[in-house]
Amino acid sequence: MSWDWSYAVQILPGLLWGVWVTDVVTAGCAAIALVGGLGIAVVASIGGRVSRICVRATIELFRGVPILVLLYFGFYALPQIGVTLPPLTIGVLVLGVVYAAYCSEVYRGALITIPSGIRDACVALGLPTRVVWLKVLLPLAIQKSMPALINYVLVLYRQSAYLFAIGVPVLLTQAQVAGYQSFRYLEPYTIAGLLYLLLNLPFVYLLHRYRLAHADANA
Amino acid sequence: MLTPMHSGRDVSASPLVQSGENESDGAPMPGVDADRSPTPAVQFTGVSKSFGSNQVLVDLDLAVMPGEKVTLIGPSGSGKTTVLRLAMTLEKPTSGDIKLFGESIINDDQGLPLSSRDEARIRRRCGMVFQQFNLFPHMTVLDNLVLAPRTVLKLDKEASEELAMEHLRLVGLSQKASAYPGQLSGGQQQRIAIARALALRPEILLLDEITSSLDPELAGEVLDVIRNIAHVMNITLLIVTHEMRFAREVSDRIAMFDGGRIVEQGSPEKIFGSPQSERTKTFLQSVLNH
Numbered sequence: 346m347s348w349d350w351s352y353a354v355q356i357l358p359g360l361l362w363g364v365w366v367t368d369v370v371t372a373g374c375a376a377i378a379l380v381g382g383l384g385i386a387v388v389a390s391i392g393g394r395v396s397r398i399c400v401r402a403t404i405e406l407f408r409g410v411p412i413l414v415l416l417y418f419g420f421y422a423l424p425q426i427g428v429t430l431p432p433l434t435i436g437v438l439v440l441g442v443v444y445a446a447y448c449s450e451v452y453r454g455a456l457i458t459i460p461s462g463i464r465d466a467c468v469a470l471g472l473p474t475r476v477v478w479l480k481v482l483l484p485l486a487i488q489k490s491m492p493a494l495i496n497y498v499l500v501l502y503r504q505s506a507y508l509f510a511i512g513v514p515v516l517l518t519q520a521q522v523a524g525y526q527s528f529r530y531l532e533p534y535t536i537a538g539l540l541y542l543l544l545n546l547p548f549v550y551l552l553h554r555y556r557l558a559h560a561d562a563n564a
Numbered sequence: 565m566l567t568p569m570h571s572g573r574d575v576s577a578s579p580l581v582q583s584g585e586n587e588s589d590g591a592p593m594p595g596v597d598a599d600r601s602p603t604p605a606v607q608f609t610g611v612s613k614s615f616g617s618n619q620v621l622v623d624l625d626l627a628v629m630p631g632e633k634v635t636l637i638g639p640s641g642s643g644k645t646t647v648l649r650l651a652m653t654l655e656k657p658t659s660g661d662i663k664l665f666g667e668s669i670i671n672d673d674q675g676l677p678l679s680s681r682d683e684a685r686i687r688r689r690c691g692m693v694f695q696q697f698n699l700f701p702h703m704t705v706l707d708n709l710v711l712a713p714r715t716v717l718k719l720d721k722e723a724s725e726e727l728a729m730e731h732l733r734l735v736g737l738s739q740k741a742s743a744y745p746g747q748l749s750g751g752q753q754q755r756i757a758i759a760r761a762l763a764l765r766p767e768i769l770l771l772d773e774i775t776s777s778l779d780p781e782l783a784g785e786v787l788d789v790i791r792n793i794a795h796v797m798n799i800t801l802l803i804v805t806h807e808m809r810f811a812r813e814v815s816d817r818i819a820m821f822d823g824g825r826i827v828e829q830g831s832p833e834k835i836f837g838s839p840q841s842e843r844t845k846t847f848l849q850s851v852l853n854h
Contacts, residue, residue: 466698
């Protein structure tokens with residue numbers, strides 16, 4: 346079997362549609378993960394013992410159960426108790442929430458490493474709690490977390506391939522569909538692999554740039 | 565130029581500011597004639613503080629009068645910094661009471677724990693500068709100075725920027741308004757921190773080893789700023805420092821701490837010229853020969 350260029354060109358539009366869906370899924374998941382993770386971290390650090398335990402339990406749940414199990418639960422089990430959601434929604438929610446759990450740990454770590462003197466200065470200046478969080482602690486925590494967060498978005502981009510399992514037309518799904526139809530798998534999977542790699546590069550570049558800028562700021 | 569009480573300050577919130585004369589609530593301080601003397605700016609009464617099993621302050625009594633410049637000296641771990649942190653409400657005493665201008669920052673009139681709102685109101689009369697500067701690294705110098713006047717004094721953008729610039733000029737750094745803290749030398753950062761604390765018009769300024777993390781030549785520029793402030797502003801200063809020459813120059817009174825207690829206090833002339841306590845003598849010998 347040799348490489349068939351005309352077949353490759355023929356399946357390209359379907360694969361490109363897969364790229365678009367992958368982008369949308371990644372953006373949706375990233376939004377949930379980045380904002381949700383921040384919310385979880387803030388609740389965990391200002392809440393009392395009960396809220397900390399709840400947050401801990403939720404984080405361990407979403408980090409401990411395999412993503413495929415969660416996806417199948419949403420796709421097959423939820424409809425049986427009367428909750429039917431479109432596959433795209435299930436996929437974005439599952440990946441978004443799982444990565445919110447991961448991101449919350451990043452934010453939490455960043456919040457812990459803010460020097461206690463910064464908080465002392467906030468008290469000495471009499472800043473209200475809301476201002477301390479919005480103007481001082483969160484901007485500092487986000488700045489510190491940025492490289493790890495960009496890295497998670499990069500991982501999310503690749504993890505979106507899991508959504509193939511519940512039929513969301515991400516890039517992998519589109520490659521699989523093209524393969525089924527013509528029983529030729531060489532071209533679809535090769536192109537899909539290359540596209541995944543290619544589309545990762547902007548994130549890698551972004552991460553690199555950020556690290557450089559960060560190194561400057563710390564110098 | 566600076567005028568000590570200025571429109572930005574919420575004077576109505578602090579009726580004791582103008583009183584000067586006896587406003588104490590029926591409980592005259594030991595050793596002070598309540599009918600004649602003004603209310604102390606800072607007053608510690610029987611204050612003890614422990615961290616776990618480590619007792620850092622033992623039954624401390626200390627009163628600092630308005631406008632007075634008091635320096636706490638003594639070996640590391642003798643409780644000096646804790647005194648400042650307690651006055652700034654960064655720590656709570658294990659027992660005893662602390663008053664700022666006659667108002668307790670621990671309990672209300674009924675002896676119940678003070679509400680956070682009242683605590684914030686009273687604490688506002690006090691500012692603090694730290695050993696590690698503690699500037700907000702993600703904000704420009706100007707934003708560092710503007711944040712509290714905008715959110716605490718509720719000044720508008722223009723007024724708070726004007727206030728900020730006025731204080732940057734006071735510490736000689738108005739040209740650095742748009743710089744970030746990381747771009748400045750340690751001495752410059754500390755001068756910015758002083759300006760940031762002063763922009764809130766505190767009546768009491770707590771200085772916690774503000775030159776300890778600076779090279780000697782940078783320490784000089786920071787101390788010059790404090791000398792200037794001590795000279796032009798009628799502000800109460802409570803200072804912790806290891807710079808004995810500076811302490812001698814700027815203080816009205818020096819208190820020697822050891823083991824969480826004041827072992828001796830008096831005028832700089834007395835403490836440096838004819839110390840009574842053996843601890844003071846040994847301590848001064850060790851730092852002056854250093």
